[in-house]
Amino acid sequence: MERWFAERAWLGGPNLTENVVLTVGRGRITSIARAQSHSSADHKLDGIVIPGLVSAHSHAFHRALRGHTSDGTGDFWSWRTPMYKVANRLNPESYRELAIAVFSEMLEAGITTVGEFHYLHHDEDGQPYADPNAMGRALIEAAVHVGIRVTLIDAAYLMSNVAGSPVTPQQRRFSDGTIDAWSERVRDLNREFSGEPAVRIGVAAHSVRGVAATDLGDVARTARELNVPLHIHVSEQIAENEACKAAHGVTPARLLETVGFLGPSTTLVHATHLTPDDIDIIAATGTGVCFCPTTEADLGDGIGPAAELVEAGVHLSLGSDSNAIIDILDEARRVEYHDRLRLHSRGIHRPEDMLESATSGGAEALGWSGGGRIAENAPADFIAIDPTSSELAGTDLSTVAGLAMASTRASVTDVVVGGRRVVASGRLLAAPTALERASTLAAMAKTGEQS
Amino acid sequence: MERWFAERAWLGGPNLTENVVLTVGRGRITSIARAQSHSSADHKLDGIVIPGLVSAHSHAFHRALRGHTSDGTGDFWSWRTPMYKVANRLNPESYRELAIAVFSEMLEAGITTVGEFHYLHHDEDGQPYADPNAMGRALIEAAVHVGIRVTLIDAAYLMSNVAGSPVTPQQRRFSDGTIDAWSERVRDLNREFSGEPAVRIGVAAHSVRGVAATDLGDVARTARELNVPLHIHVSEQIAENEACKAAHGVTPARLLETVGFLGPSTTLVHATHLTPDDIDIIAATGTGVCFCPTTEADLGDGIGPAAELVEAGVHLSLGSDSNAIIDILDEARRVEYHDRLRLHSRGIHRPEDMLESATSGGAEALGWSGGGRIAENAPADFIAIDPTSSELAGTDLSTVAGLAMASTRASVTDVVVGGRRVVASGRLLAAPTALERASTLAAMAKTGEQS
Numbered sequence: 039m040e041r042w043f044a045e046r047a048w049l050g051g052p053n054l055t056e057n058v059v060l061t062v063g064r065g066r067i068t069s070i071a072r073a074q075s076h077s078s079a080d081h082k083l084d085g086i087v088i089p090g091l092v093s094a095h096s097h098a099f100h101r102a103l104r105g106h107t108s109d110g111t112g113d114f115w116s117w118r119t120p121m122y123k124v125a126n127r128l129n130p131e132s133y134r135e136l137a138i139a140v141f142s143e144m145l146e147a148g149i150t151t152v153g154e155f156h157y158l159h160h161d162e163d164g165q166p167y168a169d170p171n172a173m174g175r176a177l178i179e180a181a182v183h184v185g186i187r188v189t190l191i192d193a194a195y196l197m198s199n200v201a202g203s204p205v206t207p208q209q210r211r212f213s214d215g216t217i218d219a220w221s222e223r224v225r226d227l228n229r230e231f232s233g234e235p236a237v238r239i240g241v242a243a244h245s246v247r248g249v250a251a252t253d254l255g256d257v258a259r260t261a262r263e264l265n266v267p268l269h270i271h272v273s274e275q276i277a278e279n280e281a282c283k284a285a286h287g288v289t290p291a292r293l294l295e296t297v298g299f300l301g302p303s304t305t306l307v308h309a310t311h312l313t314p315d316d317i318d319i320i321a322a323t324g325t326g327v328c329f330c331p332t333t334e335a336d337l338g339d340g341i342g343p344a345a346e347l348v349e350a351g352v353h354l355s356l357g358s359d360s361n362a363i364i365d366i367l368d369e370a371r372r373v374e375y376h377d378r379l380r381l382h383s384r385g386i387h388r389p390e391d392m393l394e395s396a397t398s399g400g401a402e403a404l405g406w407s408g409g410g411r412i413a414e415n416a417p418a419d420f421i422a423i424d425p426t427s428s429e430l431a432g433t434d435l436s437t438v439a440g441l442a443m444a445s446t447r448a449s450v451t452d453v454v455v456g457g458r459r460v461v462a463s464g465r466l467l468a469a470p471t472a473l474e475r476a477s478t479l480a481a482m483a484k485t486g487e488q489s
Numbered sequence: 490m491e492r493w494f495a496e497r498a499w500l501g502g503p504n505l506t507e508n509v510v511l512t513v514g515r516g517r518i519t520s521i522a523r524a525q526s527h528s529s530a531d532h533k534l535d536g537i538v539i540p541g542l543v544s545a546h547s548h549a550f551h552r553a554l555r556g557h558t559s560d561g562t563g564d565f566w567s568w569r570t571p572m573y574k575v576a577n578r579l580n581p582e583s584y585r586e587l588a589i590a591v592f593s594e595m596l597e598a599g600i601t602t603v604g605e606f607h608y609l610h611h612d613e614d615g616q617p618y619a620d621p622n623a624m625g626r627a628l629i630e631a632a633v634h635v636g637i638r639v640t641l642i643d644a645a646y647l648m649s650n651v652a653g654s655p656v657t658p659q660q661r662r663f664s665d666g667t668i669d670a671w672s673e674r675v676r677d678l679n680r681e682f683s684g685e686p687a688v689r690i691g692v693a694a695h696s697v698r699g700v701a702a703t704d705l706g707d708v709a710r711t712a713r714e715l716n717v718p719l720h721i722h723v724s725e726q727i728a729e730n731e732a733c734k735a736a737h738g739v740t741p742a743r744l745l746e747t748v749g750f751l752g753p754s755t756t757l758v759h760a761t762h763l764t765p766d767d768i769d770i771i772a773a774t775g776t777g778v779c780f781c782p783t784t785e786a787d788l789g790d791g792i793g794p795a796a797e798l799v800e801a802g803v804h805l806s807l808g809s810d811s812n813a814i815i816d817i818l819d820e821a822r823r824v825e826y827h828d829r830l831r832l833h834s835r836g837i838h839r840p841e842d843m844l845e846s847a848t849s850g851g852a853e854a855l856g857w858s859g860g861g862r863i864a865e866n867a868p869a870d871f872i873a874i875d876p877t878s879s880e881l882a883g884t885d886l887s888t889v890a891g892l893a894m895a896s897t898r899a900s901v902t903d904v905v906v907g908g909r910r911v912v913a914s915g916r917l918l919a920a921p922t923a924l925e926r927a928s929t930l931a932a933m934a935k936t937g938e939q940s
Contacts, residue, residue, distance in 0.1 A: 105884030105891030111836040143879045276833070335826035338833045362894065364880075375786035379827065382727070382789045385562040426923050428594045428898075429815075432930020433556030440556030443813065448899040472877050479883020 039063045040457065043079035044087035044422070049412050052390045052437050054086060062418040065235060065456035069414060081459070083422040083452055086441065088393065089410050090150025090187075090419035090455065091366040092400025094328045095269070095307045095357025097155055098140040098177065099124055099133065102482035104362050114275055114337045122208040124482065125158050130172040133158070136482050137180035139475040140361060142466050144186060147364050147447035150419035150455045151187040153357070153404045155269060155307070157195045157212045157244055159223070164210030171227045178237055184468070185460040187419065189404035191240035191269050192227060194220040194257050195248040200281040202250055212244070217253040221260045228264050236456055238405045240267035243299070245274075246282050246290045255297040258304075267303055267405040269328075270294065273316070274308035274339050291316035300325040305355060305403040310334060310342040317343065321350035326403050329395075330359035331372035341376045345386050354395040355403040365447045370396040374442075389442035421461075422452035490514045491908065494530035495538035495873070500863050503841045503888050505537060513869040516686060516907035520865060532910070534873040534903055537892065539844065540861050541601025541638075541870035541906065542817040543851025545779045546720070546758050546808025548606055549591040549628065550575055550584065553933035555813050565726055565788045573659040575933065576609050581623040584609070587933050588631035590926040591812060593917050595637060598815050598898035601870035601906045602638040604808070604855045606720060606758070608646045608663045608695055610674070615661030622678045629688055635919070636911040638870065640855035642691035642720050643678060645671040645708050646699040651732040653701055663695070668704040672711045679715050687907055689856045691718035694750075696725075697733050697741045706748040709755075718754055718856040720779075721745065724767070725759035725790050742767035751776045756806065756854040761785060761793040768794065772801035777854050780846075781810035782823035792827045796837050805842075806850040816898045821847040825893075840893035872912075873903035 040062050047058040049070065059073040076082040102124045107117055128136065137154075144152055154177050160166050169175065174190050181188035195212035198205050205213045214220035228239040241264065243249035243257045261268035272290050273279055282290045291312060294300055300323035309320070309327045320327065327347055334340065337360065344354065356369040370392040377386040394410075401410030409417045425435055427449040433440025453461035460467055470478070491513050498509040500521070510524040527533040553575045558568055579587070588605075595603055605628050611617050620626065625641050632639035646663035649656050656664045665671035679690040692715065694700035694708045712719035723741050724730055733741045742763060745751055751774035760771070760778045771778065778798055785791065788811065799805065807820040821843040828837040845861075852861030860868045876886055878900040884891025904912035911918055921929070 102883065105881070105893075105895045107835075111834060113834045117835060139882070143882070146879055332826075335830050336835075338829040338835045340833055341830050375783075376830065378789040379786050379792050379830075382791055383562060383564045384558075384568060384787070384789045426927045428597055428923060428926075430556070431590070431594070431923060431927035432553065432934050434934070435931075442556075444556045446897070446899070448897070472879060472882060475879075476877045476882035480886075483883050483885070 041079040043076035047087040062457040089397040092151045093358040094355035094400035094403040098137040101140045101361040130176040134176035139478045141184045148421040148450035157193040187236045189238040193242035195244040200285045217256045242269040245271040258299045272306040273311045328355040330357040332363040333359035336362045355399040389439045392442040418457040492530040494527035498538040513908040540848040543602045544809040545604045545806035545851035545854040549588040552591045552812035581627040585627035590929045599872040599901035608644040640689040644693035646695040651736040693720040696722040709750045723757040724762045779806040781808040783814040784810035787813045805846040806854040840890045843893040869908040
């Protein structure tokens with residue numbers, strides 16, 4: 039048992055609590071108490087302690103594209119060309135190296151749990167590696183190596199459009215051929231990592247573009263049988279909605295409802311272009327929604343109806359997605375800012391709700407039930423934020439309003455995962471160094487630029 | 490003469506140049522050359538050197554509200570209540586202290602020139618101080634104290650709405666009573682600071698809400714006679730447009746054109762809700778536009794038509810405005826991101842154009858003609874950005890794409906103003922310390938919360 043003293047901590051709700059001692063054993067918070075001083079504690083955290091941030095939706099390899107896709111105009115669809123180029127040069131070894139760099143950056147940004155939405159399964163010819171889960175394992179090993187908690191969300195991706203065309207040559211690494219082959223591989227993966235304390239498996243259909251309506255139900259069944267989270271990209275682009283309506287006569291959300299895909303353990307990623315009926319379906323089934331505001335801006339997706347979803351009772355989580363920007367505190371604020379831009383009013387989401395979407399909302403979406411909180415029995419994942427940083431100086435220290443409206447990753451000083459400090463003074467304690475990471479990422483980016 | 494060696498520098502256009510030596514004398518860049526090494530230089534700047542950033546529109550005192558206006562819902566108009574509370578508690582001494590804290594934060598964020606849009610002129614009863622320019626002088630002294638270049642934009646504010654109602658009790662500190670009294674005071678201010686090398690005076694009308702149509706022409710005439718920049722808030726809110734149409738039968742932009750307010754030395758701040766005809770008028774007159782994207786999000790203003798303005802040939806500058814966030818690199822990217830959200834496409838603004846709006850665009854808007862550039866005879870204002878920072882690691886170092894799409898204030902390491910280094914390793918070299926600033930800002934914020 040170790041005792042962590044926090045000058046100020048967010049234990050939920052609108053206010054901060056002073057002088058909190060967290061007792062941690064076997065990677066979990068076992069008790070929470072008040073203390074007059076830090077004298078009896080094993081560790082002291084200055085500043086404001088909040089639960090570790092959660093990126094509930096990430097594609098680690100997209101990080102290689104940061105600052106490399108700005109030559110000329112385009113849209114989501116044209117952006118896929120360089121994205122596929124990076125994807126198609128990766129092997130388990132380089133995928134692991136790339137993920138180590140990205141997960142290191144996430145930890146320094148205060149992200150203690152990441153959901154990797156993983157569809158880059160097979161070799162360049164679309165053939166399974168000797169270990170069919172070599173690529174997924176690479177991501178998990180990278181996470182374990184740097185000390186970030188991970189949910190590896192293994193995504194089925196079997197076709198190239200809603201009409202059911204086969205995967206393109208650029209997509210053949212994604213496909214298991216049949217939904218049964220995908221399901222079998224995922225069950226193996228889940229079995230293999232069932233004993234790892236900081237690893238969970240989740241399952242996904244890539245989208246209604248990537249998995250046929252007849253197969254979506256199988257993906258949902260697999261999730262239920264394994265008792266793991268179920269994710270899918272939904273309505274990120276207007277073209278997807280139109281194609282879905284043309285093929286099935288309904289919106290993607292309605293299609294998912296019809297095949298039994300929705301429910302409390304399901305997370306819809308993006309959910310940008312929804313109808314009022316879609317919002318009703320999502321709310322009625324207890325389905326969650328993961329917004330990725332910086333990516334949705336970067337890719338020109340548009341602004342999703344966060345206010346309407348929350349009003350209907352839907353729980354939100356947040357994702358760094360393309361990792362063009364890695365800053366979950368910024369993502370949380372952008373949900374509010376995007377709604378302000380859209381609705382021309384302020385104070386649409388409460389500060390504490392913004393922070394919940396950045397923490398417990400993500401933990402629930404990734405299968406870490408009860409996590410993302412400073413609470414008894416929660417994983418001992420927490421971070422310290424410097425209230426004297428330039429951006430936070432002068433903000434109210436009794437509530438979370440300043441954190442929600444003004445903090446970024448730049449104010450994160452300490453990061454603790456499972457009771458172990460992995461970041462101090464804003465820097466990862468173990469390798470790789472920033473320079474090593476820069477070198478890895480630059481090499482990957484070059485790979486993407488080659489033909 | 491001193492020689493500054495830059496590993497990489499942005500000299501304009503899409504590319505970066507390696508191994509650049511800037512010779513600086515009397516606060517200006519006198520020559521630019523290439524060098525094999527830094528051995529003959531007096532100073533070495535690691536990383537990427539770009540011109541100092543410019544916030545072309547700031548209200549320093551709004552910074553006290555950061556993280557303090559999130560209790561409940563509201564809009565731009567309700568936000569004015571706490572903003573006016575802060576305004577009405579300030580005196581020249583506290584205004585100077587507050588501005589020192591804010592300008593210090595700006596310097597650490599790489600902002601070397603600020604345009605302070607200043608309308609808080611008189612004492613609590615609306616009476617001139619013994620020195621009628623005591624409040625403007627407080628801002629200028631704060632800027633000189635911390636070493637930031639300033640254009641003090643003195644704004645006329647004589648009425649409370651477009652219909653011509655007198656200023657409210659909360660606004661009486663803003664008003665000089667008559668446009669002649671305003672003009673006389675501003676001429677005194679301009680005369681007094683004409684010898685200060687890092688200080689310029691500009692003039693403004695607060696808005697078509699704050700200055701009568703019959704007086705707007707006088708403000709423009711004053712600007713022309715003094716040969717100084719001319720600014721005005723325009724069409725930030727739909728309600729302003731509607732009131733202007735009701736009172737004058739035209740949009741604010743058309744009204745300004747009619748009274749001779751527009752032209753190449755005029756900057757329209759916000760310009761959020763424009764008609765196509767407004768855009769034509771603005772372009773035809775060579776008028777500039779200053780976007781403040783984080784404030785326009787924070788206040789729920791909406792997304793302005795940046796793409797259409799640039800397409801029409803209008804030059805953009807950027808402002809931190811309410812200083813809810815102080816990060817001009819972020820502002821530049823948000824212009825692009827907001828247009829992507831609005832137009833559902835990518836690559837709308839070129840990376841080099843985004844950086845120009847953050848540098849030379851702002852310098853031109855603030856009367857520092859030829860500034861905001863690394864060029865001969867420009868003020869020697871430049872900053873260094875760390876390309877190995879977490880956010881920039883792996884981005885292309887041969888172009889400005891990575892800077893435009895991925896950098897924030899967190900990567901700013903060194904700041905040089907007028908040939909003098911004021912920030913090193915991201916920290917202000919002189920007082921006040923971060924802690925002192927936090928204390929000042931917290932005290933000001935409390936003032937705003939009291940009745």
